[in-house]
Amino acid sequence: MTTEDTFHWQIINGKQPAEQTLLRTKYHITEEVITYALDEDESPHAELDRATGTFLLIYNVPRDQPEDDIYDAPLTFIIKGMTLLVVDNGTTLRVSDKLYRTLAQTDTTSPFSALFTCLVKLTDMFAPLVQTVDNERKAIVPELRRHTTKKALLRLSDLSLRADYLSRSAKQNTMVLRQVHAHPIYQRFTVGEEEQLADVVIEADQVLEMAELSSHTLDHLSQTYDSILNNNLNDVMKFMTVWSLLLTVPTIVTGFYGMNVPLPAQHSPWGWIITIGITLALWLVMGAFLHRWMK
Structure with a gap:
């Protein structure tokens, strides 16, 4: 991609009305693109407005302050001519500060080359987050093995x-990186830009592999402990069933002797011992039967 214009970049804080006005007046960005850039729930995607020559790419980056375990937020890149704009919607200001230093140190003269330099930096930011999850998992597992607490x-x-x-x-x-690779604009990239995009894809694939492995490991652990808890619950229910059945034996035996019906040893001074003996014998028989049945 060759042009006589000079490469220029700027980071825009989309929460500032003055900078929103700058997008409209100085860079002539359409309202549709500005709406995409300011939407905190916008999904990553890439598109080219052929009428204005504006290329838009939205990329997930680590959020400054995670909310409800949501650790990412969209960051918008806009390329128009030789200008690269990074639009922050207010949730990734720390990331924008790091990109400022990255762009200030780059010596490229191509907006797409600068974009891919930024994307490598952003992609690498996810690796420490995944590693933190793995470290916390390793700390929890021994605790669960010792005592499975709520x-x-x-x-x-x-x-x-x-x-x-x-x-x-x-x-x-x-997915958005592969979307760029399949986009017609890819045909306009220089060899160097193609190589940079390939490097970003490799980094993104590695991060994805790490994240999916971490997620699958945690899912497996969760399923394992769910099975353990279900087995423990079944054991408790079995014990309660056996105990409740055994508790009916004394009630049945003493109930017979409480009826106005002639029974053996009813008036014997050893009747209470005989009652206890019958109860114990029935307990043993029923206990042995239930033990074999519950296996």
Whole structure:
């Protein structure tokens, strides 16, 4: 992609009305693109407005302050002519600060080359988040093996949810990168830009593999402990069933002797011992039968 214009970049804080006005007046960005850039729930995608020559790419990046275990937020890149705009919707200001330093140090003269440099940096930011999830999982597992508590299980559930979010975010990023690769604009890239895009795809695939492995491991752990808890519950229910049946024996035996019906040893001074003996004998017989039946 060759042009006589000079490469220019700027990071825009989309929450500032003055900078929104700058997008409209100085860079002539359409309202549709601005709406995409400011939407905190916008999914990653890439598109080219042929009428204005505006290329839009939205990429998942780590959020400054995670909310409800949501650790990512969209960051928008806009390329128009030789200008690269990075539009922050207010949830990734720290990431934008890092990109400022990255772009300030780059010596490229191509907006797409600068874009891919930024994407490599952003993709690498997910690896420490996945590693943190793995480290927390390794810390929880010994605790669960010693004693399966509700608190530890809730922590495991939270980790599993976090890993799922990271895996989803990484997958969306790989999809948008492949979307760029399949887009007609790819035919306009220089060899260097194609190689940079390939490097970003490799990094994104590695992060995705890490995130999916972490997510699958946590899902397997959750299923394992669900099975253990279900087995424990079954054992408790079996014990309660056996105990409730055994408790009916004394009631039945003493109930017979409480009826106005002639029974053996009814008036014997040893009658209470005989009653206890009958109860114990029936307990043993029923207990042995239930033990074999419950196996």
